[in-house]
Amino acid sequence: MIQLYNVYKSYNNTPALVDISFIIKKGAFVFVTGPSGAGKSTLLKLLYRWESYDKGQVLVNGINVGKLNFSKLWQLRRHIGVVFQDYKLLPGKTILENVAFALEIVGAEKKTIRYKAWEALKNVGLSHRKDAYPMELSGGEQQRVAIARALVNNPKILLADEPTGNLDPDMASEILHLFEKANADGTTVVFATHSQNVLREGNHAVIALKRGKIADTRIVA
Amino acid sequence: MNILKTTLSNIKSNKQLFFASVGTITTALSILGLFLFVYINLNSVLSFWNDQVQLIVYLDDEISSDEKKQLEKLFSSSSEVDSFRFVSREQAWEKFQLMFSEKSSFLKGMGFNPLPASYNLKIKPLPERLKSIQSLAEKLSQEGGVESVEYGEEWINRFETFMILMRVFLLALGALLCLGAVLIIANTVKLSVLSRKNEIELMLLTGATPGFIKFPFFLEGIFHGILGALISLSLMKGVHLYLVSRFQGSIETFGRGMDFQFIPMSFVMVIMLTSLLMGWLGSYLSLQQFLGAYKKL
Ligand SMILES: Nc1ncnc2c1ncn2[C@@H]1O[C@H](COP(=O)(O)OP(=O)(O)OP(=O)(O)O)[C@@H](O)[C@H]1O
Ligand SMILES: [Mg+2]
Numbered sequence: 001m002i003q004l005y006n007v008y009k010s011y012n013n014t015p016a017l018v019d020i021s022f023i024i025k026k027g028a029f030v031f032v033t034g035p036s037g038a039g040k041s042t043l044l045k046l047l048y049r050w051e052s053y054d055k056g057q058v059l060v061n062g063i064n065v066g067k068l069n070f071s072k073l074w075q076l077r078r079h080i081g082v083v084f085q086d087y088k089l090l091p092g093k094t095i096l097e098n099v100a101f102a103l104e105i106v107g108a109e110k111k112t113i114r115y116k117a118w119e120a121l122k123n124v125g126l127s128h129r130k131d132a133y134p135m136e137l138s139g140g141e142q143q144r145v146a147i148a149r150a151l152v153n154n155p156k157i158l159l160a161d162e163p164t165g166n167l168d169p170d171m172a173s174e175i176l177h178l179f180e181k182a183n184a185d186g187t188t189v190v191f192a193t194h195s196q197n198v199l200r201e202g203n204h205a206v207i208a209l210k211r212g213k214i215a216d217t218r219i220v221a
Numbered sequence: 222m223n224i225l226k227t228t229l230s231n232i233k234s235n236k237q238l239f240f241a242s243v244g245t246i247t248t249a250l251s252i253l254g255l256f257l258f259v260y261i262n263l264n265s266v267l268s269f270w271n272d273q274v275q276l277i278v279y280l281d282d283e284i285s286s287d288e289k290k291q292l293e294k295l296f297s298s299s300s301e302v303d304s305f306r307f308v309s310r311e312q313a314w315e316k317f318q319l320m321f322s323e324k325s326s327f328l329k330g331m332g333f334n335p336l337p338a339s340y341n342l343k344i345k346p347l348p349e350r351l352k353s354i355q356s357l358a359e360k361l362s363q364e365g366g367v368e369s370v371e372y373g374e375e376w377i378n379r380f381e382t383f384m385i386l387m388r389v390f391l392l393a394l395g396a397l398l399c400l401g402a403v404l405i406i407a408n409t410v411k412l413s414v415l416s417r418k419n420e421i422e423l424m425l426l427t428g429a430t431p432g433f434i435k436f437p438f439f440l441e442g443i444f445h446g447i448l449g450a451l452i453s454l455s456l457m458k459g460v461h462l463y464l465v466s467r468f469q470g471s472i473e474t475f476g477r478g479m480d481f482q483f484i485p486m487s488f489v490m491v492i493m494l495t496s497l498l499m500g501w502l503g504s505y506l507s508l509q510q511f512l513g514a515y516k517k518l
Contacts, residue, residue, distance in 0.1 A: 048426070070516045071431055078428035090420060105429040153427070 001026040001157065001188045002047060007056030009042060009212075016042045017053070018212040024190065024205075026156075029183045031199055032192040034209035040192040043209065044159050047190065048080045049073055061156055078106055080157045081150030081187075085165040087142045089134040095145045096121060096130035102149045120148040124178055140171035147178050151187070158182055160191045169197055176202050227437040228444065231413045239445070242409040246449025246499075247456070249398040250492065254457045256391050257484055263387070265482050267380055276342040276354055276361075276372045282310075284338075284366030292364060296342060301353040303343040310338045337368055399499055402449070406503025410442045414511045425515055434512075439504045446500025450493050457484065 002024040009017040017039045024030050032040050045051040046058055049065050058065040061079045068076055089098050100117040108116065121127045124144035126137075134142050143163055150158060160179060164172035176191075176198055183189045193199065199206065208216040232239045278292070296305045308316075313336040344354055358370040414421065424434050461483045468481070484492075 050426075070512075073425075074428040074430050076428075077426060080428075082426055088419065088423060090423070101423070102427050105424050105427045105433065107433070 001028070001061060002190070003057075003059040004046075005057040007046065007053050007058060009039075009046065009051065009053040015212050017046070017209075020056070020212075020214060022207060022214065022217070024188060026188055027183070027186055029180065029189045029202070029204040030191070031202065031204055031206045032190060032209065033194055033199060033206055034215070035194065037211075038209040039212045040194075040209060041161050044082075044161050044190065044192055047157075047159060048077055048082060078153065079155055080159060081153065081155040083143070083146050083150050083158070083160040083163045085162040087134070087139075087146045089142055089145055089149075091134055094131050094133055095126065095137070098134065098145060099149045099152050102152050106153055108153075116152060117148075120152040121145070123151070123181075124148045138171075139166050140168075140174065143167065143171075143175055144178065147175070147182075151182055155187065157188045157190070160189070160193075162193055163191070164193060164195060164198055172198055173201055225440070228440045231417070231437065231441050232444070234416060235409070235413055238409050238412060242405050242445050243449050243452070245405050246402045246445060246496065247452045249402050250450055250453035250496065251456050253391075253395050253398050254453055254484065254492070255460070256387075256394065257488065258457060258461070260384075260387055260391055261482050261484060261488075263380075263384060267384060276344060276358060276370065278340040278342065278361055278370050279337045279368045280339060281366050281368045282337060288364070288366035292340065292361075292366065295361070295364070296340070299357060301344055301357055303345045305340050305342045308339045308341060310334055310336055313337070313339065399495065402446070402496075403499045403503045403506070406442050406445050406500055407506040408503075409445065410438050410504045411507035411511065413441060414438060414507055421511075422515075431512070435504075435508050438508055439501060442502075442504030443497055443500035445503070446496035446498075447493065450496035454484075454489060454492065 002022075004020050004022055007017060007020040008015070020043065032043060034040055042051060046053050046065070047060055049068060053066065060076060063076050063079075065076060089095070090101065093101065096114070096117050099120050100113050103113045103116055118127055118130060121130055124147055126141060126144055126148070129137065129141070134145065137145070143166075147163070158179065163179075164175050167175060172195065179189050179191060180202065191198075191202075191204075206217065207214060280289075293305070296302050311334070314334045317336060354372050358372050361367055362370045421434055461481060465481050
């Protein structure tokens, strides 16, 4: 599903990723970990082509990411859902509208949008709050909305950049379970975190980065 | 439907800016339109007088028929002369009386005809017409039996030069104002885009097509342009109607059948189309600039 071959990436001549190669199979759940500044976010950004890379090859769902030009990027990104540490919900919309927005963007059929958005909220246990605004929810609840939004278009790949970074341990493990649920439904998950608790709790493959290089891998079948 | 909502809420959230932008476009187009209006009317005056340009050869009362024949031969052989017409003393007198019928009792009281016979020459509308009229007039005044020669004044020539200058000025002013309007629209749309940065990033992230992202902003820019054009065109129409109601009487003294011309329909279409293009271009520029940061190729 995701293949990297000898990938290099630098920001203004400062290397951020150095000679990264790995393969993530379809349906896998992989943690990306490492200290701050190790390059976790950068690695994820390459996968959905938010950043370009200097050398090597990146294949995502069979798409050669490096060869894609701006006007075709959406074709890659429609296979991918992304969740961030800061949720990135739109404050002016209710949470149902926030989830529906992702459906509108990809031109989903109008009649189905409300129902699909509601169902996605139900899957994260928030359908009863559908008319609430993001500011009226706790951090954990907001993150669940963000997950519902990332999953509502049934992406093949779910990327998460420190989704539990702002949450207490209980909430973190609840969020982790939502990702594992999505993974159980067949979604390939790449989950960046530096939380040892999360890494310990989820018994998954790990790619550990250190100063832009792969320092260690733990592959669990 | 949704896109229209987005556009409208963009405008609502930047109300002051929207009015400033539309107001400036309106002003720019109105200034341009006013000049166009003046130009078109001067032009119609010019072409009216152009048709009137003729050379009148007044004849001595004692002109012989040989001299007359000689003159007519000269007219026919002159390449500038389109046609000529003989007006006898009696015809001139009748026409004169007709034109001043209110004073006819006084005229009748005069008891004799003071008017000379004449030849009215219609001159071909050649580019160097005025010069050829001048030389022709000189030549004719030397001929026997000719009392005097009258022709269109020098100022017609000056007027034509003025119109050419005006055309150049209009084009330059128009280009400048259009450029200004495009920049203003670009700036307004840019602020609109920036205020929706998070939303646009989400769209990019979720896999919206560039067209989907850009469309509401194009609509916004085009809306600014068209609205400005509509307002300024209605202002101009208002001015036109006012002038007609106020001065139609006095303009007719310049020439029968003359009236104030509104900007012709084709120009109205051009103005609308231009404003649409300006709106599109303004949006295009700001979108290009904004989205460029996300391309990083
Ligand atoms: N947009 C950018 N411009 C310049 N340098 C950047 C940019 N983004 C990241 N970097 C640098 O690249 C390196 C890797 O950053 P990255 O954000 O990938 O680390 P990270 O592992 O996600 O860290 P954190 O755990 O703090 O989120 C860092 O040295 C960072 O300073
Ligand atoms: Mg990071």
